[in-house]
């Protein structure tokens with residue numbers, strides 16, 4: 092088969108590799124669509140990935156082969172595959188912190204979803220493979236994982252109907268967060284830097300969206316929240332400035348959710364004035380990844396049309412033309428990019 096092999100940020104090659112051989116409790120999936128995620132890009136850019144690896148994790152496809160002991164899936168099934176699975180039994184799993192489970196990352200997909208085929212590990216077969224209905228496209232199914240990360244963030248923020256939530260950021264994850272927040276009944280305000288993305292945010296889910304280079308977000312947030320500030324702020328960019336700024340935008344007693352992935356992205360340290368954190372009882376929390384439960388919840392949101400992912404996809408490329416996809420990603424003249432083998 093062919094796979095997109097990473098050697099350096101400027102050196103990805105669509106080349107011949109060995110097709111994975113499955114064990115008796117595993118399945119082989121023929122990849123049909125895979126999202127390009129900032130995590131993949133950062134891993135390559137900051138050399139967190141080892142040369143020779145295959146990236147990609149937001150995946151959907153068809154069952155191409157099943158192991159002897161697998162009866163829940165059959166060849167030809169259209170599926171979405173979550174690349175993680177928690178154990179469900181440890182201290183972290185029992186306390187709703189599934190992404191911290193020591194087994195969460197132990198079993199995965201191989202070699203990575205930027206490939207023609209992936210092997211799906213035994214624990215994932217039972218928990219993390221979802222059969223998708225005929226009317227759901229493979230592209231939509233590839234959007235389940237990023238949507239699930241937003242489901243988790245929104246539930247960690249404890250958002251309920253009537254809450255006002257500010258999202259800082261205007262990338263595809265910010266817009267997905269906006270849509271998930273709407274399903275929770277929130278008033279959604281989004282702050283971004285790019286006119287085309289800010290416009291898309293209103294079209295695709297946010298109640299209000301502003302370009303913070305042109306509009307005072309603080310004024311708008313206060314105006315829209317009766318002068319209180321937002322009940323929650325989701326920081327969907329990797330920027331310490333944005334976290335700092337969110338302290339001035341959240342209401343007393345509100346929550347700030349650090350959602351953008353800070354891993355390896357060079358950033359100045361956060362210098363935090365803790366007075367408002369203590370005296371105004373503001374909570375700062377992090378949300379990373381998703382559980383299998385979040386994944387199934389996201390699947391249902393997309394299946395029922397409550398989260399509309401189709402319009403968030405602006406570009407599609409064959410994996411062979413990955414470098415073009417990467418250039419479009421870096422230009423930010425896009426929302427979600429989907430790759431096809």
Ligand SMILES: [Zn+2]
Nearest residue numbers: 128130149237
């Ligand atoms: Zn992702």
Ligand SMILES: [Zn+2]
Nearest residue numbers: 178181184192
């Ligand atoms: Zn666990």
